Amino acid sequence: MDKKKSFTVDEIKRKLENYCVYQDRCHKEVEQKMREYNLITEAKEMIFLSLMKDNFLNEERFAKSFARGKFRIKSWGKQRIVRELKFKDISDYNIKTALKEIDEEEYLSTIYRITENRNEIINETDIYKRKKKLIEFLMRKGFEADLIYKTVNEVVS
Template sequence: MIKKPSFTVDEIKRKLEQYCVYQDRCHKEVAQKMRDFNLIPEAKEMILLSLIQENFLNEERFAKSFARGKFRIKNWGKQRIIRELKFRDISAYNIKTALKEIDEQEYIASIYRITENRNEVLSESDGYKRKKKLIDFLMRKGFETELIYKVVNEVTS
């Protein structure tokens, strides 16, 4: 049986600080990381409280950077971002704040750009099947249904 190395509470705290400094983290990710260290509940609480007080762990900052990053880099829509933030147990207030980071004009422009690029790539000659593929793709990206139908109808007509 392989024995895991043991660390002091201070060593674990420093490791978690580095984990949070490298990239913004949510409470759920940090809690999972602490489970890997098999800490007692009192130590977990102490470390979590310390990370929050020293601003290593900030859910609002995490939610904002997550929303910005997923929109700009992965071209995700608001619905997908909301779903992923809820999965990470982010509060409704922080989700709402995070979505304000996405500029509405930029959001509309991005769905048009994505739709036009995807429309050119699709080799489907049947107009109905092409629209369905576009709609399905944009749904997976997490854009709102009404917006998808509006944009797809404009781009494919």
Template sequence: MFEQQKKSYTVQEIKRKLEQYCVYQDRCHKEVEQKMRDYQLIPEAREQILLSLLQDNFLNEERFAKSFARGKFRIKNWGKQRIIRELKFKDISAYNIKTALKEIDETAYIETIYRITQNRNSVITESNHYKRKKKLIDFLLRKGFENDLIYKVVEEVVT
């Protein structure tokens, strides 16, 4: 039938598009490189644009890791393990992951795990004490909290 013709862009146009992509929301290198692959750029142009984005501070891995950790904790109530796993998946360096985790306030972290455990406990209809605990533990593990913290909180909440 009809073959869709891909619109071709100049390197400057793509650079501007990627700058807007990075301004809209902090991005990691992996996301920007994927976007460049979508535009089917030659390697030289890719390097030139990436270098330009880094120099003009549109692309900053540390800033991305910090805002990612803050956002996922505050909005989605993720635990540190889940945040670490997701950042590793996005190829963020160990140093930046460690820096990002410092963005999470320890008291807020503890308050959050207690709050979501109590909320979840009130929703679970299971009457068997052990099955209820298991469901809570599984839920908190999926959220990415640490094992020792989970067991401590579940013991206190489920009585």
């Protein structure tokens, strides 16, 4: 028997409120979560409006905390953060606002720190291959090309 438990709209709303309280969510994540409940369009819209009105769902707040978290915890560059936010259908305005959360000095010190750390663990004697590996690593992290070349050339000499 594959009987799905059914919930009232209020129960689903409470579940989604808790989902949003646990961690900032974007609209896309909440939409995906709503799909699990097979709601009619009117109920979805009603819940969405309620979540936004009661400030459980706030895309700007989500974008800001996402950018701060991915930068501070995972040391992602701005390009990677932008790419991931676009994937989550965040507006360009909210992406610009989110990037302002990243302090420029902290950003530069982070790229230098991770470049130096990575440089120490690369077992490559050929300076060009070493630089290539560092550049590829920093590209995957999502840093800007001009900043990567400048940093790699200063760290590896």
